[in-house]
Amino acid sequence: MVKEKYLESLKESIVNLDFNTVVEIAKEAMDAGVDPHTAITDGMVPGMTIVGEKYETGEYFLSELVVAGAVMKEGMEIINPYIKGDSSKRLGKVVIATVEGDNHDLGKNIVTTLLGVQGFEVVDLGRDVPTDKIIAAVKERKPDILGLSALLTVTMSKMGEAIEALKAAEIREKVKVIVGGSPVTPEFAESIGADHCAVNALEGIKKCTEWVTPQEVR
């Protein structure tokens, strides 16, 4: 199979949500000497882009978006060991967490997957993350963006708590804060001093990309 065929098959396996094919083709492509970065950027990433487009037009739903991310992850697990060093150029760095008291991480995980596809380096702190751990991660990893997620109204206040803690640590101006989750509204985001409220995962990714893209390139 020629290189282009492998790339096309990887793309199709993501679009078709096909776990078996992505693993099979990824193995074959690596055995055939396809460059691992090319397999990702010209094979799987275009597949995820198509899935995202289908989601935006209503042909695919959240479940398909999630499964496509999982299919891509399985393909990446085959390809990653073939990547030597980290020669990839990153768009920016994001620290992301579901706030303390909240165990809901579906939305956060979709955003994490899509940020990775977009070219961001993502530090995923997981779910039910205490504010002090979030602040420590921002200090240590120095991200461009902090993403906070909550599904419960009783945990939303933790987002405001994190922003206040950033101010107290005198690092608020060093990081953009994006918040999201079903109950989170622009009014609430404004009231706690966040920079943006993500309407959904794709819109949130667009905003993050805009933030790290120089004005003249946009």
Place this chain on the structure above:
Amino acid sequence: MAEMTRHERIMTATHKKRADKLPFLGLWRHLQVGWVERECRNRGMGIYWHRPCYISKMHGVKSSETQVVSSGAVVLRRTYSTPVGSIYLDEKREPGVEQWKGLASWRDVSPWQTDRLIKGPEDYKVLKYMVENTEYIPYYFPIEQAMDWLGDDGVVLDALPHSPWQTLMIDWVGSEGGRFFIHHAKYPDLVEDLYRAISKSREPLYEIAAKSPAPIAFCGDNIDGVLLNPKLFQKYCMPEYEKEAKVLHEHGKLMAVHMDGRVGVLKDLIAKTPIDIVEGLTSPPMGDLPIGEALSLWKDKAVWTGIPGSVLILGPEAVKKHALNLLREVGSGDRLVVELATETQISNENLLMLTSILENADLPLTKEKIDKIERSLA
């Protein structure tokens, strides 16, 4: 004409007839106790109360609980052992659990499962064994007791578990990290086989609920069109609702389903279901279907609408604006019941604001009546 009792008001609206006033009520487990609660009840607030109408027994299954540390957190591990294998779940509890209202914490958060019963494909057969060996037995004491205690002050509903698909998606496989969707894509036969087993095992439960003295059976689903897309809703939820409603309606009983998510994408399908009460319907900004539109679309259904948590968190002025807008968009106000909160406790200030508006909402609603209510708040 004598003023309706709270119970009459709720049931009249729910039976799609005109009540004297717009019914409004508080969910027993979210309602604080004290002077504000007393004041609001004096203003006409009713109470609705979910109570079980059955007990269940699992035959050939042993269960045990122990405290363990998992991923650095202290959790309660419940293990089920069957002849075909064992499975466990881990549960994390906030402070206040068992010191407050049963399993609710001081913040009214229920314990959450940090590890679900189904983790991998090997767990399905164990859970299927448990499902197939579960017996449901009628037990109406909690219903009778609540009805006796509540009297005309509200309404008691049979509390039923999530429907089979939602049981899998919310309770047993869980959607954390998208696990349920991934399982459904990778192991469709296992998921569907267990779904069918749950569906069959629930049939006696619908009979039990139908014969309980409560006027409404509450199917404790958690419908959200973003998580549960139209294809899944149509294939897995609607047939179960039809089966359940058939049994309930034969006994003159109403069926309520909790739909507090973004249901805009499901609105046409919901219209086709035999559900009598769309419960917990949350208007924008948290939901995506305006209540007025829902009432227009679902003329054979009553709507019990909740006040969005994202409005409550902004305080009484935002609550006032939301409540007045709600009154202005629902036409005459028929077939509507307002729930003061469906997912979290309400502050005193919010509760007083809401009830000061709703106590004066005589039906049918008119622009003049709503303007008068607004002026009275100035």
